[in-house]
Amino acid sequence: MRSRLSCAVGVLLLSGLFGNAVWAEVALKDAKEIAGRWLLVSVAPGIDKPKIEENRTWEFRADGVVVTSGFNRHFKTDDTREFKYIVADGKLKLEEPGRPGKTSDYAIWEKSGDSMILKGGLEGFYFFKKK
Numbered sequence: 001m002r003s004r005l006s007c008a009v010g011v012l013l014l015s016g017l018f019g020n021a022v023w024a025e026v027a028l029k030d031a032k033e034i035a036g037r038w039l040l041v042s043v044a045p046g047i048d049k050p051k052i053e054e055n056r057t058w059e060f061r062a063d064g065v066v067v068t069s070g071f072n073r074h075f076k077t078d079d080t081r082e083f084k085y086i087v088a089d090g091k092l093k094l095e096e097p098g099r100p101g102k103t104s105d106y107a108i109w110e111k112s113g114d115s116m117i118l119k120g121g122l123e124g125f126y127f128f129k130k131k
Helices: 002-018
Strands: 036-044 052-060 065-072 077-088 091-095 103-112 115-120 124-130
Touching: 091 115
Parallel strands: none
Antiparallel strands: 036 052, 036 124, 052 065, 065 077, 077 091, 091 103, 103 115, 115 124
């Protein structure tokens, strides 16, 4: 009886520790997996933290350029920006403007059909819907 109870307590403790671990990074094979236009719906400092609404389009082009456009909440105006990007080591790497050789790295936290979550950059988590 005692060993069954110990085993049950152990299972409960482990499920409490790992029960929320449903998310895991997805390695990108190449840029084709993210190519196209995506709507950045929101950002958040953590996967389960309150989200900040966004409404920007990110277009990952085949030529290694991502074009972001729409309202920029940091600059409080509509803008369009272009950045070079590559897929390396399963991650997305965007060049940082004005900082040669520096990149902001993003892991694909989740990707399915018409949704994608990126982890990294300045905001933490980026929640996208395919356009």
